[in-house]
Amino acid sequence: MQTHFLPAFHGDAIWLNYHDSNGVLRNILIDGGPSETYGEKNKKGKFEFGVLAETIDSIRGNGQRIDLLILTHVDDDHIDGLIDWINYDADAISLIDRIWFNSGKLIFEHFKVPDIVENHISLSVEDLTDTAIKDGVTFENLIKDKGIWEYKIIEQGQTIELLDLKFRILSPDEEGLRELLHKWEKKEPESLTAFPKDYKKTITELLASDAYAKDPSVHNGSSIAFIITYKEKDMLFLADAHPEKVVEGLKQFKFTKEKPLVCEFVKISHHGSKYNTNYKLLELIDSPTYVISSNGLQRSPYKQCLARIIDSKKDLSLFFNYPELSRHIFLKEDFETYPDLKILPADYEFRIA
Ligand SMILES: [Zn+2]
Incomplete structure (x- = not known):
């Protein structure tokens, strides 16, 4: 297994790749850094892809999948690079097999409290290229519709065996x-x-x-x-x-x-x-x-x-x-x-x- 701590500016974007027991190459992505990690406009105003985009291209180019995407929490320096990817690349979601994400909606349901839609992560495009994603579509709805979100709370004390790995969850607690x-x-x-x-x-x-x-x-x-x-x-x-x-x-x-x-x-x-x-x-x-x-x-x-x-x-x-x-x-x-x-x-x- 190789772990790459991508240079994600002030954020985190961590890529793990390894062979499972059947020899299949697996990829896990933990967070996606701030926007610039996916790409940013250079001084001449031309969009240049960043290290997250390069990583995704290499996974896709080798015919592999993102077997698991973990969004650790909702702060910009962990999530915005991923949101930009999804906005920019119409095939983004189809590359991902499984997502762990304690979203607002899921947490509010967990505590049986009425949801606050402002907490949902908007996919409305600001200044990236044109895209198939329409106004008002949220990240939560998109991944739920595609059936890749496990839609269960990940929390302290759980042991999860997956893809020949064992995860022991330390945080968050209730x-x-x-x-x-x-x-x-x-x-x-x-x-x-x-x-x-x-x-x-x-x-x-x-x-x-x-x-x-x-x-x-x-x-x-x-x-x-x-x-x-x-x-x-x-x-x-x-x-x-x-x-x-x-x-x-x-x-x-x-x-x-x-x-x-x-x-x-x-x-x-x-x-x-x-x-x-x-x-x-x-x-x-x-x-x-x-x-x-x-x-x-x-x-x-x-x-x-x-x-x-x-x-x-x-x-x-x-x-x-x-x-x-x-x-x-x-x-x-x-x-x-x-x-x-x-x-x-x-x-x-x-x-x-
Ligand atoms: Zn952070």
Whole structure:
């Protein structure tokens, strides 16, 4: 199995491909990044395809399918690239076999509360090319009509065996879903272009003044986070989940400080935000490698978050899907204090044989 953390700007788009026990090549896509991940207009106003479009083309070109698409939660930096794909490409939906998505409609039904249609994901086209999709069509209706949406809540405690893989779901819990029972605020797009301000401090300085505070985002708290097991090896994908919920999920699957989850790698939560990784979570995980999916331009990763990871593990490697970021984050003193800290190269392959 190979896992590709696509450069999805400030978002997540993760592509897994592997052979199942019958030798069939399978593809799983976890989120699709913000719009630009599918494509964007260049300076001359011409639309150029991005890394998500290239990935989809290669899957299609090889006669394969997207066997499972997981939408972890509804924030733009996870879903807009996929919505653009569907708007742009009339054959998009026919390439997908199965979708996991805790949509507003599904969550409201789950709690037997009247639905709020404003929470549905509109497919009305703004500035992409012409398309067969008409105004008022929602993503939910489209995937439901095509019969590819499992239309069941994915939540903490479930074990799902599928495509020769095992998924153990850590987040969301019932509370995380219940917190979505209102009209959702559309997050204002932030046009930040500066790195978090803590890059000038050393890891030692950051640890000396460290204090963890919770992530207030209810959308992040509804993230689908899970362990994937392939050939008895585990991988941890945390979306933008809240660490409190992931801790509870890991405990439900009997992981403890003494017997932590041993895994190949962790996609750390929320692009390395300091609000989404704490020591209580780290002590339940034994992994040699931590992955940060972020271009660094939307207040993440925080060096504070990375400092906690480095502080809690003896020997570890970090992988940035924008590798140049590490040069902005770490100072010479950091590598002197933590000589075992390794930064994996851009072409590092996450491969499980
Ligand atoms: Zn995100």
